[in-house]
Amino acid sequence: MKEPLLTVEGVHKRFSRKPGLVMRGIDRLSGKSSGSTVHALSDVTLSVAAGEVLGLVGESGCGKSTLGRIISGIYTPSDGRVLLDGAPVAHARGNNVEKLTTRVQMIHQDPFASLNPRMKVGETIAEGPRVHKLASAGDVRKRVRDLLQQVGLEGAYADRLPHQFSGGQRQRIAIARALAMEPDLLVLDEAVASLDVSIQAQVLNLFMELRRKLDLTAVFISHDLSVVRHVCDRVAIMYLGRIVELASARELYEKPQHPYTKALFASVPTLGTGRAAFQPIKGEIPSPLDPPKGCAFHPRCPMAGPRCKVELPLLKPVTGMATTVACHLNDGGTGIKTGSHAA
Numbered sequence: 001m002k003e004p005l006l007t008v009e010g011v012h013k014r015f016s017r018k019p020g021l022v023m024r025g026i027d028r029l030s031g032k033s034s035g036s037t038v039h040a041l042s043d044v045t046l047s048v049a050a051g052e053v054l055g056l057v058g059e060s061g062c063g064k065s066t067l068g069r070i071i072s073g074i075y076t077p078s079d080g081r082v083l084l085d086g087a088p089v090a091h092a093r094g095n096n097v098e099k100l101t102t103r104v105q106m107i108h109q110d111p112f113a114s115l116n117p118r119m120k121v122g123e124t125i126a127e128g129p130r131v132h133k134l135a136s137a138g139d140v141r142k143r144v145r146d147l148l149q150q151v152g153l154e155g156a157y158a159d160r161l162p163h164q165f166s167g168g169q170r171q172r173i174a175i176a177r178a179l180a181m182e183p184d185l186l187v188l189d190e191a192v193a194s195l196d197v198s199i200q201a202q203v204l205n206l207f208m209e210l211r212r213k214l215d216l217t218a219v220f221i222s223h224d225l226s227v228v229r230h231v232c233d234r235v236a237i238m239y240l241g242r243i244v245e246l247a248s249a250r251e252l253y254e255k256p257q258h259p260y261t262k263a264l265f266a267s268v269p270t271l272g273t274g275r276a277a278f279q280p281i282k283g284e285i286p287s288p289l290d291p292p293k294g295c296a297f298h299p300r301c302p303m304a305g306p307r308c309k310v311e312l313p314l315l316k317p318v319t320g321m322a323t324t325v326a327c328h329l330n331d332g333g334t335g336i337k338t339g340s341h342a343a
Ligand SMILES: Nc1ncnc2c1ncn2[C@@H]1O[C@H](COP(=O)(O)OP(=O)(O)OP(=O)(O)O)[C@@H](O)[C@H]1O
Pocket: 015, 016, 017, 038, 039, 040, 058, 059, 060, 061, 062, 063, 064, 065, 066, 067, 223, 288
């Protein structure tokens, strides 16, 4: 395996909850006792090799976007570190984003919100290289036209405003803007989630084509396992701020290991495939203000045993596979054994 381009080591992210909503540990909304710290990410470790696309998948609120923003330098981790080619990524401090890394570019879900409505798309694409002095004015103009063509749009569209484009075209413009910075790493955060299914397929095909041509490295965030399948080499499944399974796309889709991953697959509608009917995952995602002890998935897990309630499972390799999984079923069973260090 190639040297990692991106290394995320033991990253935690905690947010303080707005004081008005919590009073002496009592949640005013639910009336339940809770902490005032949101544990958005806990001990996340992963790496991405140059030329690889890693998927981050999980239900809403599991920490995907927070991790994407930490990798992009937008958020600072509470603990742990993020390295690009072995060097720490510069993180924004307060409003000072000038030092923000340009080596990582993020593409967001809503291209309309992320494009300045009053700026011609050519200027939008040119802005980054101009501000960061990556090219001369003449070179930038030519590059804008080349980039528009690379994402399947006419060079002449550079003089149009964002509202003159469809959702899919706007996402192509967002991709061109990110590529204009010649980034080492792209972070795509639900980049096709707001598009119609047929347009999603076109944008995904474009991404695959650009990936091949430009040898792109990317972190691809999605809640949708069917989208990730065709795009990613490896996939990290996240639950309540932790990675619970990390596998090659092939192993994950052929032999998912974690009960949560299996539940995610079962919750995907499978029209016409002959697979069992779709079953939504039972129960609510627990609050990140007060995560359950032991395995955070145990309150919803059909396989949970006493050990799962008290002992946090760590990511460990599955025998005979490249997959790692954080589940006691992979590591001696879910019952508490005499001599176990669980307490
Ligand atoms: N700035 C913030 N302040 C406080 N809490 C936050 C902040 N950003 C995220 N969170 C919380 O951190 C947790 C993880 O959020 P995040 O947006 O990373 O999840 P996600 O998996 O990307 O979800 P979604 O798919 O809905 O965007 C959530 O409980 C969220 O409410």
